[in-house]
Amino acid sequence: MRENPVTQTAPAVDVPEKQSGSARWWALGVIALAQLMVVLDATIVTIALPFAQRDLHISDSNTQWMLTAYTLIFGGLLLLGGRLADYMGRRTIFMVGLVGFAAASALAGLAQNGPQLFAGRGLQGAFAALLAPAALSLLSVTFTEAKERARAFAVFAGISAGGAAIGLIAGGALTEYASWRWTLLVNTPIAILALIGAVGVIAKDVPLPRTGGYDVPGAITVTLGLIGIVFGFSRAAEHGWTDITTILPLGAGVVLLAAFVAIERWVANPLLPLRIPGEINRGGALLAALLIPIAMFAMFLFLSFYFQNVLGYSPLKAGIAFLPFPVGIAISAGVTSALLPKLGPRPLMVAGAALGVLGLLWLAQLGFGDSYAVSVLPAQLLIALGMGPLFVGMQAVALHQVEEADSGVASALLNAAQQVGGAVGTALLTTISVQAAKDYVAAHPGIDDLVARASIHSYDVAFYVGAGFFAAAIPVIALMIRDKPENLIEGAEDEVKIPVGV
Known part of the structure; x- marks a missing residue:
């Protein structure tokens, strides 16, 4: 999202009272x-x-x-x-x-x-x-x-x-x-x-004075590249990873993303100035912003099916069952904002990712006949308490010490990373989940409630993989985010924005 401060206020010729x-x-x-x-x-x-x-x-x-x-x-x-x-x-x-x-x-x-x-x-x-x-x-x-x-x-x-x-x-x-x-x-x-x-x-x-073009080639290549990868994942769920209809879109997606990086290196007005993710602290925050939503977005998808198809919840009851998650994030984000100037982002974000691992491992123990209060609610709270430190820390680091001219691009890049990570992760974990369900059905013919049991098994597999992405974020945070607490006080005072999709 764009956040460039604009010093020249807009005239209000058509509606005189607009600026007061x-x-x-x-x-x-x-x-x-x-x-x-x-x-x-x-x-x-x-x-x-x-x-x-x-x-x-x-x-x-x-x-x-x-x-x-x-x-x-x-x-x-x-x-x-x-x-x-x-x-x-x-x-x-x-x-x-x-x-x-x-x-x-x-x-x-x-x-x-x-x-x-x-x-x-x-x-x-x-x-x-x-x-x-x-x-x-x-x-x-x-x-x-x-x-x-x-x-x-x-x-x-x-x-x-x-x-x-x-x-x-x-x-x-x-x-x-x-x-x-x-x-x-x-x-x-x-x-x-x-x-x-x-x-x-x-x-x-x-409008700001236009200083160059819009880098349409960059926008096209990055979007089509991501679509190719997600489409390849969806084909893998139906036809396997070695099928030509899986390999071609995945390969095309990788090539297009490589072309995007090349375009950004040489174009006069890049969509993404590579100097922004090039700084190690910001690079770590943005990489974490890609990894974390992979598990989080997929959790929403699989729990929605679990609540309604397995537990038999009505749509409204299923919506209410999700509420501990955003409430927990709001609480933990508030606590993190107070601790960030004292402790810095690294320990808080590592702790948040560790809580995410524990929460998804808890969810991965779902079984047939389990209750919401025992199997889902504690896991939701663990993940939510971890998300607050992660989101606050990612924002403080990703936007800290960015030049004023790049502030809008940096903010948009953080949000874009979260959206892309969630989209690609949802496709990947859906593919893994579908294949896990097929394998379970093939290995357990004739048992009672086979469809429901296969579904729960597929969700558990997806939650285990999601926990792996949380775990992968821990060394990224520990090794790449190095700013001292006193250097981030200014960033901690900025408003906290919970990203779209949370």
């Missing part, structure tokens, strides 16, 4: 509404997954595209969206994002088959990549006084943190009392309402 009085706070309401829509859209469909899969006849290996099509395109285009907002006007890109998001949500909600649904979700991600950085940048040009800006960013951060919980509850309620389609269709009237508000209360801003 209560109009600014009405503008904050509109911006916050759009941000809430983007944040909760990463989780609101979680509870709807089993119903959409059944209605549209989507295979187990392809179900993950309902999540990854959104997060993958969102993460891949975030950097480009930030640049477009800077050079074409934040208000303009914000409104384009709202219109596109409304249309894409309608397309996804009215889908008649899997490909239509995935296409709609991908378009949602593309327009969210315009909305999210434009919304954050608009706060900078709307609130220029220090105290007001702090209050505005606090509201914005609260929306980001609470959006995941709201999405889970809203998704459960809409699925249970209306239809799974309304978890998508509900965005259309919200986006239209926000668009009307944007026209009325958000002032036109002055």
Whole structure:
């Protein structure tokens, strides 16, 4: 997301009161509404997954595209969206994002088959990549006084943190009392309402002077490369790792990502200046931001199926069953913010990753007939308590000592890393899970409740693999994040933003 401070306030020729009085706070309401829509859209469909899969006849290996099509395109285009907002006007890109998001949500909600649904979700991600950085940048040009800006960013951060919980509850309620389609269709009237508000209360801003091109080749190669890898994973679930339809997209994805790095090295205005991840502390934080969501996003996917298909929870009850997770993150993030200036990020982040390992290992012991209170709740709390230190530490390190000209790109890169890690990880763990279920069925023919037992076994295998990614983050953090506590006091004082999808 773009966070460049803008010193020149935007003129308000068309609406004279835009830069003073209560109009600014009405503008904050509109911006916050759009941000809430983007944040909760990463989780609101979680509870709807089993119903959409059944209605549209989507295979187990392809179900993950309902999540990854959104997060993958969102993460891949975030950097480009930030640049477009800077050079074409934040208000303009914000409104384009709202219109596109409304249309894409309608397309996804009215889908008649899997490909239509995935296409709609991908378009949602593309327009969210315009909305999210434009919304954050608009706060900078709307609130220029220090105290007001702090209050505005606090509201914005609260929306980001609470959006995941709201999405889970809203998704459960809409699925249970209306239809799974309304978890998508509900965005259309919200986006239209926000668009009307944007026209009325958000002032036109002055775009930054354009200093070069947009690095469209970079955006295309990184997005297509990631899609190729995720598609290869999904093919592996159905045809195996040695099938040509698996090898080709995986190989193409790797080649395209290599081409992206080459483009960023030589292009005049790179989408991703390589000097940002090149500093060892920031590189460690960004690598951790790739690894951690692999386990976290997949946990949401598999627990959603476990709650509804195995435990028989209603959609609303399944949404409520997830609530300890965002609540635990909010609590642990607050504690971490107080400890960060004293202890520094490294010990806190190592402890957080260790708690994540323990939590997923606990989840991996799920068995047939286990209860939520014994098998799921303690694991959720362990993981949530670990996520707070990880998210706060990653943000403090990834954005610390970044030059002002690169602050927006660095912030967008952190969010993009989390989205991409979650998308690729969900695809990988889904592939592993599907194969584990097939192997279990082949090895245990004729036993009672075979389908349910095979499903639980596949979830356990995925949780074990997820624990491995948490464990892999520990040496990355320990070896690469070296900043002393006193060097991060400034970063610890910044507002804490819980990333999309949490």
